[in-house]
Amino acid sequence: MKKFFILICLLVMYQHGIASEDYYTFNSHEKQQRFESLLSQLRCLVCQNQTLADSNAPLAEDLRNQIYLKINAGQSDKNITEYLVSRYGNFILYRPPFDKATLVLWCGPFIIFLFSMIYLFHCIHNKTKIN
Numbered sequence: 110m111k112k113f114f115i116l117i118c119l120l121v122m123y124q125h126g127i128a129s130e131d132y133y134t135f136n137s138h139e140k141q142q143r144f145e146s147l148l149s150q151l152r153c154l155v156c157q158n159q160t161l162a163d164s165n166a167p168l169a170e171d172l173r174n175q176i177y178l179k180i181n182a183g184q185s186d187k188n189i190t191e192y193l194v195s196r197y198g199n200f201i202l203y204r205p206p207f208d209k210a211t212l213v214l215w216c217g218p219f220i221i222f223l224f225s226m227i228y229l230f231h232c233i234h235n236k237t238k239i240n
Contacts, residue, residue: 133177140180147176147186151193152201160203 135141145162151172153164161169161176172193179189190202199205207215 133173135181143186144177144180147180147189148173150203151176151190152203154197154201 133141133144135144148162149160151161153159153161153166153169153172155166155168156164159169161172175193176189179192184192193201199211205211205214
């Protein structure tokens with residue numbers, strides 16, 4: 110009875126492991142590369158620090174399935190990306206476009222660095238005046 114119980118547990122774990130893996134088969138190597146490229150360029154909306162390729166979130170799985178279907182339907186990468194951006198916004202892109210809405214995102218680090226350097230030089234200059 111104990112062996113039977115262990116066997117059942119192992120079969121359940123095995124089935125769970127098989128079910129959790131995603132298999133996407135394409136009829137050409139080019140489509141497979143496009144799929145992998147898109148997954149690496151798009152952000153998981155749940156995890157936020159992972160690509161769609163890296164995420165195990167259910168939403169990421171749904172998005173992977175949508176991308177898979179759209180690639181097999183013959184849509185271009187641009188069309189797929191535009192669809193996802195129209196639905197989820199620029200946040201889904203790891204490299205959002207440079208426009209008014211993302212100006213702070215692109216220029217913010219440089220502005221902070223510039224003000225930090227000005228402040229540092231100001232502090233050093235005032236310290237040398239005092240001594």
